[in-house]
Amino acid sequence: MIRALREWARRHTERSRYSPVGVAFHWIMAFLVLFQLGWGYYTSWIPAGGDKLYAYQVHSAVGLPILLLALARFAWRLLIPGPMNDADTQGWQSQFAYAIHYVFYIAFFGLPLTGWAMWSATAEPGPLYLAGVVPWPQLPFDQLSLEQSWRIMQAAETIHFWLVITLLIVIPLHVGAALKHHFWDRHDVLRGMLPEIPDAEDPRAAPQHRPREPRIPNEKAAG
Numbered sequence: 427m428i429r430a431l432r433e434w435a436r437r438h439t440e441r442s443r444y445s446p447v448g449v450a451f452h453w454i455m456a457f458l459v460l461f462q463l464g465w466g467y468y469t470s471w472i473p474a475g476g477d478k479l480y481a482y483q484v485h486s487a488v489g490l491p492i493l494l495l496a497l498a499r500f501a502w503r504l505l506i507p508g509p510m511n512d513a514d515t516q517g518w519q520s521q522f523a524y525a526i527h528y529v530f531y532i533a534f535f536g537l538p539l540t541g542w543a544m545w546s547a548t549a550e551p552g553p554l555y556l557a558g559v560v561p562w563p564q565l566p567f568d569q570l571s572l573e574q575s576w577r578i579m580q581a582a583e584t585i586h587f588w589l590v591i592t593l594l595i596v597i598p599l600h601v602g603a604a605l606k607h608h609f610w611d612r613h614d615v616l617r618g619m620l621p622e623i624p625d626a627e628d629p630r631a632a633p634q635h636r637p638r639e640p641r642i643p644n645e646k647a648a649g
């Protein structure tokens with residue numbers, strides 16, 4: 427089964443493309459995270475009351491699926507190696523890009539987990555629903571003293587906040603690098619993360635594409 431999946435993915439990765447599963451994970455999660463950043467910020471400005479509570483319920487309902495998607499994506503990423511592309515050199519820029527990918531994965535887990543902890547540590551926890559539909563349990567904090575709950579709340583809130591700040595720094599770097607590689611360097615990095623265009627309809631003629639030299643061996647895709 428895993429071998430068959432790898433074979434299927436290899437047909438994409440050997441052409442410097444992420445598999446359709448990888449592409450779907452990327453854009454669905456990118457959209458959800460960007461929504462959460464905007465909605466979370468908006469929610470933090472609503473005066474205390476019913477509207478704010480409702481807005482946080484929406485924030486949680488959208489945020490909890492990110493945790494499940496992160497688990498599935500992480501498992502997928504462990505099983506299915508990503509592609510090598512023009513931007514994969516042994517230089518610092520590649521290392522930096524991979525470091526940012528790791529930071530994203532930390533945020534994919536850290537934000538929902540700390541959000542869930544905050545929600546569970548409040549004195550009168552409201553109900554939580556995955557995607558607004560499926561009931562989601564509270565973490566078992568109800569036996570804790572008020573002081574312990576308060577400490578968990580403080581720690582989770584601080585981590586949530588700093589993960590948000592981290593995302594606000596690394597997302598522009600990530601998006602900026604993707605655009606720079608595409609428009610400036612004419613590398614195939616962004617194209618590998620977009621739905622595939624048949625050669626006949628491709629607006630960028632082959633000579634316009636400039637592979638970076640020297641390429642390092644395609645060992646990631648071969649793994």
Ligand code: HEM
Pocket residue numbers: 459462463464465466467470482485486488489490492533534537538539540541542543544545583586587588590
């Ligand atoms: C990737 C997913 C998430 C992102 C990007 C995100 C983003 C944000 C942002 C931008 C804020 C406002 C700034 C701040 O106070 O830190 C915020 C606050 C908050 N988020 Fe999230 N969030 C995510 C997931 C979740 C989840 C799943 C929950 C609950 C289950 C949650 C619960 C909260 C709460 C309770 C606050 C208010 C914190 C406070 O009172 O200071 N978040 N989030």
Ligand code: HEM
Pocket residue numbers: 452455456457459460503508511513523527530531597600601604605615616617619
């Ligand atoms: C909206 C503009 C965005 C563009 C144009 C973009 C573009 C790309 C490209 C071209 C890659 C492939 C990089 C490579 O293989 O070296 C990539 C990978 C990745 N991007 Fe984005 N991205 C965007 C937004 C985001 C956001 C908002 C997040 C996270 C919140 C994100 C998380 C990731 C992750 C984790 C990877 C690594 C793929 C994996 O192995 O799972 N991206 N992105």
